[in-house]
Amino acid sequence: MLLAFAALLVVLPMVRERFPRTWWYAVSFPILWGRIRFTWRRLAWECDLAVTRKRAHTMIGGILLKGKELDPVIPRLWMGWPRPFSVTARARMLPGQTPDEFVNAAKAMAHAWRVHSVRVSSPARGEVEFTISARDPLATVTTPGVLARRKHHGRPWFRVSVTTETEESPGAVAAARLLRIFVGLLEDGNPWVLDLRLLPHWLITGATQSGKSTLMNAAVVELAPRPVALVGIDLKGGMELGNYTARLSALATDRPAAVRVLGHLVDVVLERTTQCHIAGVRSMWDLPEEIRPVPIVLLVDELAELCLATDPKDKADALACSTNLVRLAQLGASLGVHLLVAGQRVGSELGPGVTMLRAQLGGRICHRVADPETAKMTLGDKFPDAVDAAQSIGPLERGVAIATTNEGGWMRARSANIGAEQAQRITTDYAHQRVWLPGLSDFYLPGGGFDLPPRGFGLPGGETS
Ligand SMILES: Nc1ncnc2c1ncn2[C@@H]1O[C@H](COP(=O)(O)OP(=O)(O)OP(=O)(O)O)[C@@H](O)[C@H]1O
Ligand SMILES: [Mg+2]
Known part of the structure; x- marks a missing residue:
């Protein structure tokens, strides 16, 4: 009896450890x-x-x-x-x-x-x-290596049914296939899905080193194999989004280039509006598949760099950027243009357009913050009760964030830990999926309309002019 009891004492903790x-x-x-x-x-x-x-x-x-x-x-x-x-x-x-x-x-x-x-x-x-x-389900998020390896072979990370509704139109099914991005884990143990059909635009905030770019990496790695155009604006000289150059349709790394990219995207949206109007539909996804344009996801890393200008010369450009971002957010939702905007702060000190932009970015993700104001700015207008939760994220909880859920509430979540190198490797592997956007991408396609790319646009292979 004693022996059996002693054996149990040894075996049970092992079972607990090995088969949790x-x-x-x-x-x-x-x-x-x-x-x-x-x-x-x-x-x-x-x-x-x-x-x-x-x-x-x-x-x-x-x-x-x-x-x-x-x-x-x-x-x-x-x-x-x-x-x-x-x-x-x-x-x-x-x-x-x-x-x-x-x-x-x-x-x-x-x-x-x-x-x-x-x-x-x-x-x-x-x-x-x-x-x-x-x-705490967020204490152990799927190891990034496993995720990256599986992605590498083109297999999805999470097996989630594309749609459960059988009566959905082909356009809605396509939208579900392309616009649901699995980026990590929710606190309740479910996959963390950014569903751009439900919440077309997202604001991602957090102090430095809190996990904004890692979350962006996870999103891009998910989107890379899909027929979706990715456009980047990274005014930190392409330091963050430059990793995905091979898969980006365009990358702006300075403000004039950003003005150009945003202006172009507004034109694209207006063209799509006309296209939908002629076809008599209210959303791009209702267009027949043969003429349906590709969705575009615009990634902005560090909103403050884009919108905050001290030099009077740059002020007009900064204003143009925030105005065009607001227009894209207003018009883009049903026309397949989506925004993922990351920044450390999103207050009115960034210019008059930024508060308006924040109102248009329905999806909110707040990582660890350095001051209560940022949490309030990100979550306060929608979920006052989430502000405290955001402030309680500790410095060691990198990648943990408070996020809008698809049901309209909020929850703690943690992004998959996809580092810059992994993101670069995977996006380079899917370079063949890069979508050519006439008027933007041809700047740096060999044999394109221009001999030299304009200043501030990324070149294939990670160079910037
Ligand atoms: N989900 C995560 N799990 C584990 N570690 C993470 C996670 N997200 C981020 N980290 C760690 O935190 C570090 C900083 O992350 P990241 O570069 O994404 O921060 P950031 O908010 O973009 O910072 P910055 O504002 O300086 O660009 C990363 O090097 C990574 O090691
Ligand atoms: Mg970053």
């Missing part, structure tokens, strides 16, 4: 299930989630007495099926209750159930859903 998933389903989840069931009544009572059958106040001898009800009704709780290291549960709210009360109790629940976190949402009227994460 099996351990979760076989041991941790049943224990958690029991703990939740066992503690729910007391927890609901202690956290004021119970309502009374009786009145909570009464008159005794002319004195009004208020107190905790003695006959509490506890919200009913249903447990969902377990997922890897997490489980969801739903509770039916009682009359007079709001989801906020459950949100306030989330920390107490996490402690009582000894889990990493409990997130509360309200997917249906009268119901709250708890996403219970047993461990």
